[in-house]
Amino acid sequence: MSLLEVIKKAIVDSGTFMTQFKYPIILNADVILPNLKPESGGSNEIYPIKHMGGWRISDxxxxxxxxxxxxxxxxxxxxxxxxxxxxxxxxxxxxxxxxxxxxxxxxxxxxxxxxxxxxxxxxxxxxxxxxxxxxxxxxxxxxxxxxxxxxxxxxxxxxVIHSSSSNLVQSLIEKNRSDLLCLCIMHISDLQLPDLLSILKYFLSLPKHAYNSVISVRKEWESQALLAIEKATGQNLSKKRSDLAKQASVLLMKAYDGFSTFELCLHYVFASPNLDELTLSSSVRRLNGSEMLSLIRYLGKWLRKYEKFPQSGPCPKAASKLGLKACQWVPSLETVVKSLGLVLDDYFSSLVLYSEFHEELKLIEDVVKSLASEARLCCSIENVLQNLIKDVGLCEGLFPRDDARVCV
Structure with a gap:
């Protein structure tokens, strides 16, 4: 009998699947494990896994x-x-x-x-x-x-567990609780595709009467941006933390200015670790024309922001070191480009029928050209640096360390 078969047999014999609901909470192992003793087997006992006796939960x-x-x-x-x-x-x-x-x-x-x-x-x-x-x-x-x-x-x-998350998301959408939907994205680690799709569609076509519940989301982003500025201009931080605060303040300003309230909610969707390429592709295919245009406008804004502020990049450390949690929820340039690419690849032929799309596409085209030229320049510089590093390594092997810089 293989080890896998032994494990399966032990699980079946122990009745784990039948008894797991008997203990609906996380048990305190400190008072259980010390009392477990291997049951004595006969002389023909050859299995590497033995039953444990003495199981008893605390009072x-x-x-x-x-x-x-x-x-x-x-x-x-x-x-x-x-x-x-x-x-x-x-x-x-x-x-x-x-x-x-x-x-x-x-x-x-x-x-x-x-x-x-x-x-x-x-x-x-x-x-x-x-x-x-x-x-x-x-x-x-x-x-x-x-x-x-x-x-x-x-x-x-x-x-909130997965078995109840879908019902929760649908109920919050019916109640127009945009603020709580944002919290679901942030704190429910196993949100599934139907939940993400429902939230994405909701934020892309937010009902007018839902704006009252979304005001708190804007206030949260605003307070985080102001806190970052306060820390960046304060005198009580070390230079390292002050530089981090300055980087975070630019990042949060970029994420806040120029975005509508519902677009601030979309930040959470596109910065979520649950949104991989497969999930995004499946979600995009279920959007209607108006929702697609709203999504393209949103992604186009991000491209223009990254073009205008190329020095601003992700700074996740600001969340733990400075309490600027919103820095974790700023979509990266990589995510924005991938998302826009998926939309255009799958729906370009149908989107060209919308005149609004033509104008948006022209704006995006100019930004993409600018970013592409910068990327080519960066690649050239990177190649030069890699060659210099190789030359320095070669010089250090041929000459003393003090003279290596002369070769360069």
């Missing part, structure tokens, strides 16, 4: 699982008739559940329960104890009751 984990099951069953009954559930009753049920969990692990939220931020703070502290089934129900109730701050906390804390 605390057992109590938390029981609390979670009770909470899920209670909330399910309430959600069978959502109209009978009000915000006060739901928050009371949720707070009681979180408080009991906090008692089990000796964690408390030192804020008065009457405070409006009490539930959100409890989620931040105890969210890791909430099971997947419970999270799905909490999301459903929060959407029904329009508890946007609670939803924001759950998303930012990374508690």
């Amino acid at each position: 605390t984990d057992s109590d938390i699982i029981e609390l979670g099951n009770h909470f899920v069953n209670k909330l399910k009954r309430k959600l069978k008739n959502p109209k009978s559930l009000n915000q006060g009753e739901f928050l009371e049920i949720l707070n009681l559940f979180l408080e009991k969990n906090g008692e089990k692990v000796s964690l408390a939220c030192h804020v008065d329960s009457s405070d409006s931020s009490y539930t959100c703070l409890m989620i931040e502290k105890l969210g890791f104890l909430i099971s997947r089934d419970a999270i799905v129900l909490i999301l459903e109730a929060s959407l029904v009751l329009e508890l946007w701050e609670l939803l924001e906390t759950i998303i930012v804390q990374g508690l």
